Amino acid sequence: MTHELMALDIPPDATFCANDLMALGCYDALRELGKSIPDDVAVIGFDDREIAQHTHPALTTLILPHYEMGEISAELLIDSVGDLLASPNQIKVECLMVERDSVENPKQNG
Template identity: 90%
Template sequence: DSTRTLPSVLPGDLLGGRAATERLIQAGRKRIAIINGQKGVDASRDRLKGYRQALSSNDIPFDPALVRPGNWEPSTGYSMTHELMALDNPPDAIFCANDLMALGCFDALRELGKSIPDDVAVIGFDDREIAQHTHPALTTLILPHYEMGEISAELLIDSVGGLLATPNQIKVECVMVERDSVEKSEENA
């Protein structure tokens, strides 16, 4: 049947955005900013939605001044962090919608004389290899490429065998990798 479509396998960006924001709240942060990805991109929309859900469920008012658009590049993380920290009431935490923007955020905070995580906690998304080599090491969420590929391959095999009875979209959990940019670990405290 040529009209049959295969489901898509995507990262759970909404739950990931929520988990990232919840982690910052857990660390005692109340003014949480987000440097998001480009408008019109599903990952950006869903990560922002998760951010807003976490704030709402923790009775933290949403402040549009703490939301900044990005383009997934370090330069955006850098410039948007400068904008955020220039606010009359700057954030005490920044959720960067990817690790590359978090690198730029780190540079800007250092330039402003801010300590991570003491003054400002930072969390990323994607778990790029560089995340473990930053100082402090970046807490981030894994973009589950391997798991998504594994599920996609299983679905493809099932579809060839006529066994496909799955939803249109399958979301794969983005697991958090705790490092030192939200709270210092015991060994680094």
């Protein structure tokens, strides 16, 4: 997909990948195209796998709040068993960003 995005008339200068493994594929495709990360294209992953800190450049990513998601899921399950849920819920949980080198830091540039 990265090849298709970069072939657009106006290619992106940043890519947010659905997970860190997809971001690794994006890294490979950008290198094949001769692009530099983050100078030409910034890349962000999602799920903070251990590999993210060992990529070159180190991958900026978001941390999934597993404990909080489990806690909320358990509460919803208990409420549904007790017929306390009136309708389907949409719940937003905050994901902390781990800033690494795959995104240019504007503070460093001046």
